[in-house]
Amino acid sequence: MRVQCVLCDRIDTIDDESLLAKRLRNRPIHTYMCEECYQRIAEKTKARLATGKFRIYRSNLTNDEW
Ligand SMILES: [Zn+2]
Numbered sequence: 001m002r003v004q005c006v007l008c009d010r011i012d013t014i015d016d017e018s019l020l021a022k023r024l025r026n027r028p029i030h031t032y033m034c035e036e037c038y039q040r041i042a043e044k045t046k047a048r049l050a051t052g053k054f055r056i057y058r059s060n061l062t063n064d065e066w
Helices: 019-026 035-065
Strands: 002-004 011-013
Touching: none
Parallel strands: none
Antiparallel strands: 002 011
């Protein structure tokens, strides 16, 4: 089946029998993201988590200093 990435509008063809195809058919609301965009989002999420950890560390350091 042909699927369109919600982020970059790229059209991919995925195996009709794949788990992803079945999921998309069962839930039309479920959006498809191409591999490239998926990786980009995953990296952003990781970066955000890293920033969060850094902030927690910084605030602890500030508390210790006070
Ligand atoms: Zn994409």
